[in-house]
Amino acid sequence: MRLLIEAILFAIPMILLAWTLPKKYVLLSQIIITALFIAYQSPLSFAILGTITFGNYYLLHKAVLRKSIKFVISLGILVLLIVSAKILFTIHDHWIIPLGMSYYIFRNIHYTIESYNGRIQNESLLFYLAYNFFLPVLIIGPINRYPEFIRDWQRRRVNSEYFSLGFQRILYGFSKIMIIGSYILSLKLSAIISNIDESKHWLKVYLETITVVLNAYFQFAGYSDIAIGISLLLGFRVMENFNFPFLASNMQEFWSKYHMSLTSFCRDYIYTPLASYFRRPMLGVFITMIIIALWHEITLPFLIWGSLQAFGIYLAFIFKDTPTSLVSKNLGRVFVFNYFCLSCVIIDYELAEALDIYKTLFFIN
Amino acid sequence: MYKFLTTFLPKPLANIAMALWYFLLIIMNLYCGIAFAQGTFQYVGW
Structure with a gap:
């Protein structure tokens, strides 16, 4: 929750700048604010994400190698990184996985594959950095796609519909996390369940099981709603994560x-x-x-x-x-x-x- | 939700209903947020 609140605090100046700065500076401001947020949370995560982003971009667009070799090296390194990180952080359970790593590795895998397939038209470093350092989806997704991100940027204009929809999604997101997940399910329903007589042990266990899963779902769906809502306030329509x-x-x-x-x-x-x-x-x-x-x-x-x-x-x-x-x-x-x-x-x-x-x-x- | 409301309510009433709905959600969120900040209930999640 602390991370979410801090992400929102960083997102506020980002949204204000997004609609006040001239368009050519907007992406740069988003990249800088996101970089500051990651560096503030974890300098190590910032170093890792920066290295992956610049390394992958250099390999795919600047290195003088055959396209297929670049593809194999890039994909190999990214897959190796995610697998080794997952293994290392499972063995040492007191370690904390770098912020958002599971998601931005997948975004980079997507970029590598689409770049190899020739579906990526705009190969600018600025766009690639903006795609990787996009605060709303950085921590827990959704895993947005590069072509849609660029399309939204190119079509971007002041849009009152995006604004009202964005605020609505953020409100719904908080409602899922706070009201349904934390208050109704975790506090009220759990209290009711714990008061069930031990003679109905089966019912008690069954309801506890359901509550845990529903709480996890509403937390996740709430976070996704907030991410989608903030993206809308920035003028980007990020893909949905849940559909009932x-x-x-x-x-x-x-x-x-x-x-x-x-x-x-x-x-x-x-x-x-x-x-x-x-x-x-x-x-x-x-x-x-x-x-x-x-x-x-x-x-x-x-x-x-x-x-x-x-x-x-x-x-x-x-x-x-x-x-x-x-x-x-x-x-x-x-x-x-x-x-x-x-x-x-x-x-x-x-x-x-x-x-x-x-x-x-x-x-x- | 607005579209659903306008199927059986005239638009001005649907607007009022939506405003009340958002107001209710904001109040509930504030209540939960304050309770959470005061430690009345534990946040269970990520």
């Missing part, structure tokens, strides 16, 4: 509505190449979900969690030709909600505690 995922009637649909910026990134750059190379869509799904899980943390619980998500999508794939009715759709929604909540037990709790919860929920003595 718990209304999905199968796991395939759920994962197309949950953390959409990450899943669409993985769909474009992991699933599609794998599925078309092996001609086995389910293998692509399995590897993609494992990568999504390990991107969060390289641990056994996350590996199991990723496999469970892949299995859920496999079930949706099996039943995809089943005729749907309103009843089956609603039953699907109940299944998706419970399946996701129960699968998250393994990552929300210690392994022994998670096993105890599963034993209670599935009546195993």
